Amino acid sequence: MATEIKSDRLKTDEMIINMGPQHPATHGVLRLILKLDGEIVRHVEPVLGHLHRAQEWQGQNRTWFQYQALIDRVDYLSGMFTSWALARASEHVDGTEVPERAEYLRVLASELNRISSHLLWLGTYLIDLGALYGFPFYPFREREKILTFLEEISGQRMMFNYIRIGGVQRDPKADWFKRVEAFTKEFPERVNEYEAIVTENPIFLDRTTGVGVLPKSLAMEYGVTGPSLRASGINYDLRRFKPYSVYDKLKFDVITFDKDGDTRDRYLARVREMRQSNEIIKQVIDMIPQGDIMAKTKKQNAGLRVKAGEGFAAVESPRGVLGCYVVSNGSDKPYRFRWRNPSFSNLSVLPPLLIDRPIADVMAIFGSLDIILPDVDR
Amino acid sequence: MTTETSQGKPAENPPTTGPFGQFLKDHGINSSPLPASSGVETLEVDSKDLTAALRLLRNSAEVALDFLVTVSGVDSPDTFDSVYHLWSYSNKNELVIKVRIAKATVKADYLPEVPSVAPIWQAANWHERETFDLVGIRYLGHPYLRRILNPWDWEGHPLRRDYRQPVDALNDKSPGSFR
Numbered sequence: 116m117a118t119e120i121k122s123d124r125l126k127t128d129e130m131i132i133n134m135g136p137q138h139p140a141t142h143g144v145l146r147l148i149l150k151l152d153g154e155i156v157r158h159v160e161p162v163l164g165h166l167h168r169a170q171e172w173q174g175q176n177r178t179w180f181q182y183q184a185l186i187d188r189v190d191y192l193s194g195m196f197t198s199w200a201l202a203r204a205s206e207h208v209d210g211t212e213v214p215e216r217a218e219y220l221r222v223l224a225s226e227l228n229r230i231s232s233h234l235l236w237l238g239t240y241l242i243d244l245g246a247l248y249g250f251p252f253y254p255f256r257e258r259e260k261i262l263t264f265l266e267e268i269s270g271q272r273m274m275f276n277y278i279r280i281g282g283v284q285r286d287p288k289a290d291w292f293k294r295v296e297a298f299t300k301e302f303p304e305r306v307n308e309y310e311a312i313v314t315e316n317p318i319f320l321d322r323t324t325g326v327g328v329l330p331k332s333l334a335m336e337y338g339v340t341g342p343s344l345r346a347s348g349i350n351y352d353l354r355r356f357k358p359y360s361v362y363d364k365l366k367f368d369v370i371t372f373d374k375d376g377d378t379r380d381r382y383l384a385r386v387r388e389m390r391q392s393n394e395i396i397k398q399v400i401d402m403i404p405q406g407d408i409m410a411k412t413k414k415q416n417a418g419l420r421v422k423a424g425e426g427f428a429a430v431e432s433p434r435g436v437l438g439c440y441v442v443s444n445g446s447d448k449p450y451r452f453r454w455r456n457p458s459f460s461n462l463s464v465l466p467p468l469l470i471d472r473p474i475a476d477v478m479a480i481f482g483s484l485d486i487i488l489p490d491v492d493r
Numbered sequence: 494m495t496t497e498t499s500q501g502k503p504a505e506n507p508p509t510t511g512p513f514g515q516f517l518k519d520h521g522i523n524s525s526p527l528p529a530s531s532g533v534e535t536l537e538v539d540s541k542d543l544t545a546a547l548r549l550l551r552n553s554a555e556v557a558l559d560f561l562v563t564v565s566g567v568d569s570p571d572t573f574d575s576v577y578h579l580w581s582y583s584n585k586n587e588l589v590i591k592v593r594i595a596k597a598t599v600k601a602d603y604l605p606e607v608p609s610v611a612p613i614w615q616a617a618n619w620h621e622r623e624t625f626d627l628v629g630i631r632y633l634g635h636p637y638l639r640r641i642l643n644p645w646d647w648e649g650h651p652l653r654r655d656y657r658q659p660v661d662a663l664n665d666k667s668p669g670s671f672r
Binding site (some may be wrong): 163164167169171172175207237291335336337338349351356357363424425426427428436438440442451453455459460463492493 | 526530531532533543559560561562563565567568575578582585589614615616618620625640641642643644651652
């Protein structure tokens with residue numbers, strides 16, 4: 116912390132600095148207007164919208180089938196979850212029963228996607244903290260394998276469009292499961308490797324311990340969700356709290372911490388979540404039943420319709436509660452799509468976390484919240 | 494009475510008052526039930542009662558709807574709806590609250606007005622700014638109601654059904670029409 120200078124002869128002015136929108140550590144284009152008193156941040160105003168692609172407007176002006184393909188782009192690191200939220204909300208409105216195998220495949224693909232998203236976060240967060248040496252490429256090694264798995268089942272490396280209204284797009288081959296299983300066996304050892312480098316690293320501890328403490332009350336006031344919320348000691352994971360899909364049949368515990376979380380706790384929460392997702396994947400591979408992968412009533416072409424009505428459904432994405440509010444009037448196009456993106460709500464808690472912190476902590480705190488800017492701006 | 498936005502399709506059963514509607518009634522706040530939104534109780538609240546209702550639902554220990562998931566705006570055929578999805582961090586309660594402003598009561602060139610809950614609930618702050626920006630609902634008493642996703646000088650509210658895109662700045666080379 117900076118020492119306060121007590122002298123009436125030394126007059127200092129506050130300085131306004133624009134951090135971004137082209138700042139390399141903002142994972143997209145976020146502009147922060149910072150008011151600085153020396154090195155201490157006194158006021159923050161995030162300016163959003165540089166990546167606004169009018170996704171909700173497009174929802175009203177595309178057919179259901181077209182919009183399904185578009186929506187992966189909202190959060191490009193975890194496209195499975197946006198598709199899943201859309202599918203769940205539409206199935207709620209429609210009353211579609213999803214075959215059990217499809218539900219298992221959704222869980223399997225999404226948990227793989229969750230690991231890949233956290234891996235990318237881990238690599239880039241270390242860059243945010245200044246670790247510009249080789250470490251960031253270690254997580255990318257495993258992420259590459261996961262993206263190859265997902266590419267095999269969906270045809271795309273990031274914009275999967277795999278989860279569809281009524282089921283999933285295609286059934287993986289038998290040996291795909293075997294290869295994923297082999298990966299899950301070696302993966303915990305890989306996480307040990309990252310942890311050996313990072314978790315007790317003195318520089319990492321100095322940069323993160325006690326930095327950006329997010330009290331429970333503040334997190335709840337701002338609607339923060341996901342690992343950032345659980346690191347602050349609130350036991351809130353939709354997969355356990357309101358089990359959807361087949362999560363109630365799977366064994367896992369919610370990862371929580373017993374105090375107000377700082378930046379390091381949020382790091383630990385994500386690392387443990389990767390191990391947990393790995394265990395979930397193992398269970399799913401053991402339990403997956405044979406059967407259909409798509410509800411028979413749902414066409415996968417321009418004739419896709421959803422009954423009139425409205426509904427809200429949410430999934431636990433790597434960043435938190437990803438909700439989707441659908442209003443349908445039964446025509447070929449949705450009447451209204453409203454997205455509740457975890458990054459949007461999580462980012463809104465940034466100003467109170469940054470006030471009275473040195474400017475060097477800005478990126479350490481921002482990065483620890485795991486914000487994806489396309490997810491904020493839609 | 495028509496349901497939601499399904500155009501002119503009547504409700505199958507008239508909705509009945511649910512537990513949260515009863516709870517609000519016990520505390521002197523009137524609400525009228527709407528057809529359930531995929532199984533979740535949905536209430537229409539008058540705009541003048543909104544702040545009191547949300548404060549009550551959030552602070553009462555038995556209900557504890559303390560998680561404001563989202564504030565959405567919907568441009569329905571006859572009304573502008575401001576929709577609040579309330580969840581809880583500690584129990585499984587869910588509630589949808591709607592404030593509906595009839596289009597007939599909104600004067601030309603004016604925006605429909607709904608009281609802001611941002612002064613009592615920070616989570617609403619950005620969601621209301623977004624709804625103002627995209628759907629054009631003015632939240633009275635909001636601490637900082639300016640556009641959040643569109644540029645500050647954008648004209649119109651893109652998620653209105655009658656919205657027409659302004660001159661296409663990318664493809665129209667005429668300097669006079671460049672925004």
